[in-house]
Structure formats: structure tokens, C-alpha cells
Amino acid sequence: MLTLYGHPISSFTWKVLIALYENATPFDLITVDQNTYADFIAKWPMGKFPILLDSDRDAMITETSVIIEYLDAYYPGPTRFVPKDFDTALEVRRWDRVFDHLNVTMSKIVVDNIRPADQRDSYGVEEAKRIVRGIYSVIEAQLRDDGFIAGDSFTLADCSAAPALWYATRNAPLDGAFPRIAAYLQRLNARPSFQRAVKESEPLFHMYPGA
Numbered sequence: 001m002l003t004l005y006g007h008p009i010s011s012f013t014w015k016v017l018i019a020l021y022e023n024a025t026p027f028d029l030i031t032v033d034q035n036t037y038a039d040f041i042a043k044w045p046m047g048k049f050p051i052l053l054d055s056d057r058d059a060m061i062t063e064t065s066v067i068i069e070y071l072d073a074y075y076p077g078p079t080r081f082v083p084k085d086f087d088t089a090l091e092v093r094r095w096d097r098v099f100d101h102l103n104v105t106m107s108k109i110v111v112d113n114i115r116p117a118d119q120r121d122s123y124g125v126e127e128a129k130r131i132v133r134g135i136y137s138v139i140e141a142q143l144r145d146d147g148f149i150a151g152d153s154f155t156l157a158d159c160s161a162a163p164a165l166w167y168a169t170r171n172a173p174l175d176g177a178f179p180r181i182a183a184y185l186q187r188l189n190a191r192p193s194f195q196r197a198v199k200e201s202e203p204l205f206h207m208y209p210g211a
């Protein structure tokens with residue numbers, strides 16, 4: 001049995017939820033909140049979520065990219081997340097890293113929105129926005145008019161891209177300068193797996209004003 005410790009509004013949790021929903025993989029979600037935090041932190045003192053527990057294999061897997069590779073290996077379904085061909089797999093992993101970098105950078109902007117007014121970091125936010133626009137340029141140059149970030153198939157890198165771009169573009173708008181990203185985001189938005197992750201978190205959107 002798979003158990004995911006995460007939070008419905010967390011972008012890194014969405015990344016893994018998308019992979020689980022893509023293949024209708026059964027799992028239980030334990031929301032990391034004040035009731036479950038002690039249990040979670042005892043399991044993973046680094047405190048970064050989500051983490052996946054697999055009681056059938058007596059395994060705990062951390063780091064979203066590794067979790068999705070694990071699902072691909074042990075709970076495969078119609079959507080394969082890492083191609084068998086080494087060079088293509090390397091490209092998928094490379095773009096997964098780019099989108100995780102976008103995810104972490106945009107979090108600085110999102111989290112600043114919920115800081116007390118006198119503890120905001122406008123310098124850090126402007127710097128994050130500059131970095132985000134640099135990442136947008138790299139992504140725009142990679143994208144084609146159709147398909148996904150690393151070819152025709154939806155992969156690990158697209159699981160990573162969907163939440164990162166969803167949050168980033170609300171906080172650092174594309175402003176018409178990145179048409180291929182806008183079109184790509186529409187293709188990602190059309191995936192039922194992503195729609196479900198967003199829908200389930202809607203009741204909690206108020207936690208992140210500006211998100």
C-alpha cells in the first residue's frame with residue numbers, strides 16, 4: 001500500500017499527485033498539518049514533502065523526482081515517466097531539474113505574499129522574478145508548437161512543469177512574451193491528472209493570496 005505525506009496546495013505534492021493520477025495508482029494521502037507534523041518529521045527530519053511510503057516493499061522514498069522514478073519502476077501504468085532510451089531519459093531528467101529550479105524560485109515570491117508586511121523581502125522577490133524570466137527564456141526556446149517539454153510524450157519533466165508553471169505564471173506573468181509557454185501550459189491544463197490536483201486544492205487557495 002502506498003501512502004503519500006504531502007499537502008494538497010503544495011506544488012511539489014502536485015508533482016507527485018499528477019504522476020499517481022496519470023496511472024490511477026491507488027494510494028492514501030496524509031496531509032501534513034499540525035495533527036500529523038510530528039509523525040511526518042519523525043519519518044523525515046529534513047521536513048521537505050511530499051514523501052512516499054510503500055508498505056509492500058518496506059520502503060520510504062523522498063525527493064519528488066525519485067518518487068516518480070520509483071512509481072515508474074514499481075507501479076507502472078499507461079503513462080511512462082522516464083523513457084528507456086538513455087539519451088532521452090537524460091533530457092527528461094534535465095528538464096525535470098529546470099522545472100524544480102523554477103518551482104523553488106517561484107516559491108520565494110509566493111511565500112513572500114504571506115509574510116507579515118514588515119518582513120517582506122522585496123529585493124529577494126525582484127531577484128527571484130529576474131531568475132524566473134531567465135528560466136522562461138530557456139523553456140520557451142525548448143518548446144515546439146505541440147508535444148511536451150522533452151518530446152511527444154508526457155514524462156516526469158511535465159509532472160514537474162505543470163505545478164511550477166501554474167504557480168510561477170500567476171506571480172511572474174508571461175506578459176505575452178512567451179507564447180510557446182502559454183500554449184504548453186494549456187496542454188498541461190488539459191491533462192485530467194493536473195486538473196484533479198488543482199481542483200482538490202481549490203478550497204485551500206485562500207492560504208496563498210496572490211497564488
Ligand SMILES: N[C@@H](CCC(=O)N[C@@H](CS)C(=O)NCC(=O)O)C(=O)O
Pocket residue numbers: 010011012013047048049050062063064065100
Ligand atoms: N527537492 C524537494 C523539494 C520539496 C519541497 O521543497 N517541498 C516544499 C513544499 S512544496 C516543502 O517541503 N516546504 C516546507 C519546508 O521547506 O519546510 C523534492 O523534490 O521533493
